[in-house]
Amino acid sequence: MMSSNPYLPRLAEVLEVKEESPEVKTLKLKLKEGRMKFKAGQFLELTVFGVGEAPFTFSSSPFNLESFEVSIAKVGSVTGAAHRLKRGELVGVRGPFGNGFPLEEYKGRDLLIVGGGIGIAPLRSLLYALVAERSEYGELKLLYGARSPSLIIYKDEWEKFMEKDVEVYLTVDVGDETWRCGPYGPCGYTHVGVVTTLFDLVKLNPEKCVAFVCGPPIMIKFTVQRLLQLGFPASRIYLSLERMMKCGLGKCGHCNIEGYYVCKDGPVFPFEMLKDIPHPF
Structure with missing residues (x-):
């Protein structure tokens, strides 16, 4: 409260x-x-x-x-x-x-969660909310990327999510001697490449699936492009944005995007709301 x-x-x-x-x-x-x-x-x-x-x-x-x-x-x-x-x-x-992820609308559906860098933070909250009511949803898949293995966060939690029937796919832009590519558990996979390269490793049904995305602007841009190419409708692609938020109340205008305020109308937006706005990320 x-x-x-x-x-x-x-x-x-x-x-x-x-x-x-x-x-x-x-x-x-x-x-x-x-x-x-x-x-x-x-x-x-x-x-x-x-x-x-x-x-x-x-x-x-x-x-x-x-x-x-x-x-x-x-x-x-x-x-x-x-x-x-x-x-x-x-x-x-x-x-x-702000608002939150519209989970009540999508009970029974498959959910795809795509995160990059510190953008995994709100998605971690989302994952905890989903596994708390795991039986209410279909397949849960997480695609998460960071620049290097040392920058992957929540390292001690991914196997716990796997135990809750979440498929986890991790990737880094540049690997090192600590990074082992390939399957590492019943539902886990590690990879080298930007996060969108993980789409080649997962089976998705865009007719049943809803996507939630958060990360750096360039990562969001190319993830949305890939989702649209796969057949996801813009109404079932949700983006968590933190663009230039300041006061949190829509008073300072700092986070305005063509009439929308990230702090009040977001930070979670269906891409349907933003698709006609130049450079919304």
Whole structure:
């Protein structure tokens, strides 16, 4: 539940800081008062006191009401300060904001999840929501890529998702001596190449399947192109965007895309809404 004043941060305690990769840390947080109720795909505004505020999508299960997590790539002053946080410190949080993934609409369907880089964070939340009600959905397939093996995050979780009947396909742009290509379990596969090359390894039925995509703009662009080529309708391709979000309330105009506000109308959009907009990513 959000504060009655959406501009006023609530205090949250840092319960745990986990290093996922040289570039990404996951913060486990707990509100000092109340609980954080959110949907997979929504985001919050995180304040590091004395430094600033920035938006981050939830990366944890929406069914865990005791704590919540955000995964943060170190790219600037606020994210750098977030990486320096220690257990027991306090931060401010506003939210949840935005919409979420429309899971209720697609129960019984096959779902394809495609993530690149830190874009896997909201998709991790989505995966946790799906496996919590695994029997409600058809086949679940995850395609996830990073630049190198050291930048693959949530490394200790992929086999757990496989145990929940999720097919997991991982790829890196450039491999190294630690990266073994080929099957590594009953539903897992590792590969070298950009994430769209994983489409050659999976069997998909576009008539039954819904796709959820999040990652760098160039990855989203080519993933959408491939999905359309395969026969996915634009109405069943969902994109999680974080384009230039700032205030979280649609007031500053920072995230405007031809009349749509990513923070209010998104961050999850069906491609049907964006397909006629030049450079929507």
